[in-house]
Amino acid sequence: MLRGVLWFTIIVTLSALFAVEVEELRRKAQRKTDAVRGESQKNVEKILARFAEFKSDLEKLKPGLGISLPVDTKNAGKLRLIDHNELTGIPEAPKVFAIVTQDYRLKTWHSDSDSENLDRVRAGDKVEVIMVVNPRSAGLAWALIRTANENEGYIPQMYLKNVAEQVQPSTQKKEAKYNISSAPLRMRSEPSLAGELIQLVPAEAEVEVIGYSATKDTIDGLSDFWAQANYAGKTGWLFNGYLRPVAQKPAPQPPSVGAGGFTMPVDGRVNSKFGPRIDPVTKKSGDFHRGIDIMAPMGEPIKSAKAGEIYENSTNKWWGNYIIVQHDENLFTYYCHQSRTAARKGQRVAAGELIGYVGKTGKATGPHLHFEVRVGKDPKDPLQYLK
Numbered sequence: 001m002l003r004g005v006l007w008f009t010i011i012v013t014l015s016a017l018f019a020v021e022v023e024e025l026r027r028k029a030q031r032k033t034d035a036v037r038g039e040s041q042k043n044v045e046k047i048l049a050r051f052a053e054f055k056s057d058l059e060k061l062k063p064g065l066g067i068s069l070p071v072d073t074k075n076a077g078k079l080r081l082i083d084h085n086e087l088t089g090i091p092e093a094p095k096v097f098a099i100v101t102q103d104y105r106l107k108t109w110h111s112d113s114d115s116e117n118l119d120r121v122r123a124g125d126k127v128e129v130i131m132v133v134n135p136r137s138a139g140l141a142w143a144l145i146r147t148a149n150e151n152e153g154y155i156p157q158m159y160l161k162n163v164a165e166q167v168q169p170s171t172q173k174k175e176a177k178y179n180i181s182s183a184p185l186r187m188r189s190e191p192s193l194a195g196e197l198i199q200l201v202p203a204e205a206e207v208e209v210i211g212y213s214a215t216k217d218t219i220d221g222l223s224d225f226w227a228q229a230n231y232a233g234k235t236g237w238l239f240n241g242y243l244r245p246v247a248q249k250p251a252p253q254p255p256s257v258g259a260g261g262f263t264m265p266v267d268g269r270v271n272s273k274f275g276p277r278i279d280p281v282t283k284k285s286g287d288f289h290r291g292i293d294i295m296a297p298m299g300e301p302i303k304s305a306k307a308g309e310i311y312e313n314s315t316n317k318w319w320g321n322y323i324i325v326q327h328d329e330n331l332f333t334y335y336c337h338q339s340r341t342a343a344r345k346g347q348r349v350a351a352g353e354l355i356g357y358v359g360k361t362g363k364a365t366g367p368h369l370h371f372e373v374r375v376g377k378d379p380k381d382p383l384q385y386l387k
């Protein structure tokens with residue numbers, strides 16, 4: 001009986017001593033962490049001061065521009081290095097979580113040599129990531145994490161499986177975005193390719209994003225969320241990988257007009273000129289190239305080189321889907337191998353107006369625009385007209 005009491009006393013005393021020691025370690029760790037945060041806070045204040053100066057200079061040049069500091073929400077974890085609530089102009093970053101991949105005693109500091117053990121975390125625990133030290137160094141990166149019991153400590157980042165990828169972009173405010181792809185985007189009833197088609201959102205069209213899907217999807221090799229958006233009075237889901245903030249939208253380039261009065265029908269490089277050449281498909285010489293080939297990606301918009309009227313919109317086995325535009329009684333331009341034409345016969349078109357999309361229909365080895373200029377039936381060198 002007496003022995004039992006003695007053992008009990010010893011165990012209680014040891015546990016109490018251990019608890020005091022852990023408490024002391026925690027305090028020490030806290031002081032170091034506070035110092036890092038203080039340092040970081042100073043840097044942030046410096047950046048913000050510089051930004052404020054830049055903004056006021058800019059306001060003088062362009063009043064009412066109202067720019068704000070760009071914040072990469074994808075790296076929100078790193079932004080939590082500072083306390084955003086006290087900084088105007090920087091939105092609060094969402095919390096970033098990770099899953100622990102193996103049992104580990106959290107450390108008081110982000111190094112093995114200058115560090116002591118704290119609480120144990122177990123594989124499968126979900127923890128909040130407060131900051132990552134040396135984030136670009138795979139071997140040396142440490143994460144300061146907060147456990148479900150609100151305890152903080154450091155763990156090598158390699159023992160964390162990031163679930164940050166699944167943290168949604170902020171939906172606190174509505175965002176104006178635009179469709180960056182050159183083809184229309186399908187708005188769907190659900191955040192999935194399986195969702196029903198609601199409507200098409202044309203290239204460059206602006207939409208209002210009101211939220212994001214809970215998880216990412218991968219489409220055309222792009223991994224991103226689906227954005228819930230309003231367009232033309234309807235609400236549905238668009239793949240966010242094809243959307244960008246309207247603030248980033250480049251100003252439209254005026255079409256480049258050559259001395260011949262023609263604008264380039266497609267943005268791209270001329271890779272086969274007018275004249276005699278080796279046939280690209282049969283590899284035989286003696287072929288005469290009646291136009292020029294302009295390399296451009298599939299779906300790139302094709303624009304009329306000059307104002308005119310759609311003379312023909314048709315398909316054959318050589319040119320695939322093609323359009324002929326008549327500019328005056330005797331002057332014609334030809335646009336061949338289109339994936340899809342986008343103008344009707346008899347329609348009036350302005351210079352630079354969309355008439356179709358680049359493709360590789362007909363006799364073509366890859367997507368490009370075969371462009372011809374003809375006076376009557378005679379093909380002329382298009383480069384002379386584009387210069």
Ligand SMILES: [Zn+2]
Pocket residue numbers: 272289291292293369370371
């Ligand atoms: Zn060609």
